[in-house]
Amino acid sequence: xxxxxxxxxxxxxxxxxxxxxxxxxxxxxxxxxxxxxxxxxxxxxxxxxxxxxxxxxxxxxxxxxxxxxxxxxxxxxxxxxxxxxxxxxxxxxx
Numbered sequence: 001x002x003x004x005x006x007x008x009x010x011x012x013x014x015x016x017x018x019x020x021x022x023x024x025x026x027x028x029x030x031x032x033x034x035x036x037x038x039x040x041x042x043x044x045x046x047x048x049x050x051x052x053x054x055x056x057x058x059x060x061x062x063x064x065x066x067x068x069x070x071x072x073x074x075x076x077x078x079x080x081x082x083x084x085x086x087x088x089x090x091x092x093x094x
Contacts, residue, residue, distance in 0.1 A: 002070055006058065010071070013055045014078040017048045022086045037092045041083035048079035 002010070021044050024030045052075045053059045062068050087093065 002067075002074055006056070007074060009056050009058075010052055010075050011078050013052050014048045014075060015082055017051050018044050018079055018082040018086065021047070022083070026090070037087050040087065041080040044083050045076040045079040049075045 022040075025035065025040065049072050052071060059068075059071055062071065
């Protein structure tokens with residue numbers, strides 16, 4: 001199980017990643033022809049998992065596959081939660 005402190009670490013990384021990507025994609029010049037706000041949460045959640053491992057040294061120290069899967073799952077859930085809330089608050093959608 002991931003400790004509360006590590007969950008906060010993951011949430012902080014995910015909030016930073018989602019905020020940055022949202023601020024980029026809010027500008028239509030930075031979106032490709034296949035971009036959709038519906039797909040944004042999934043896209044950003046996959047990117048966020050990688051950023052957690054790059055930003056949290058303790059994540060690399062996890063020895064069990066179960067622990068790494070839990071980090072991946074929590075990272076994706078956190079990023080998707082933030083992304084969906086940003087989209088909703090901005091009144092965006094496809």
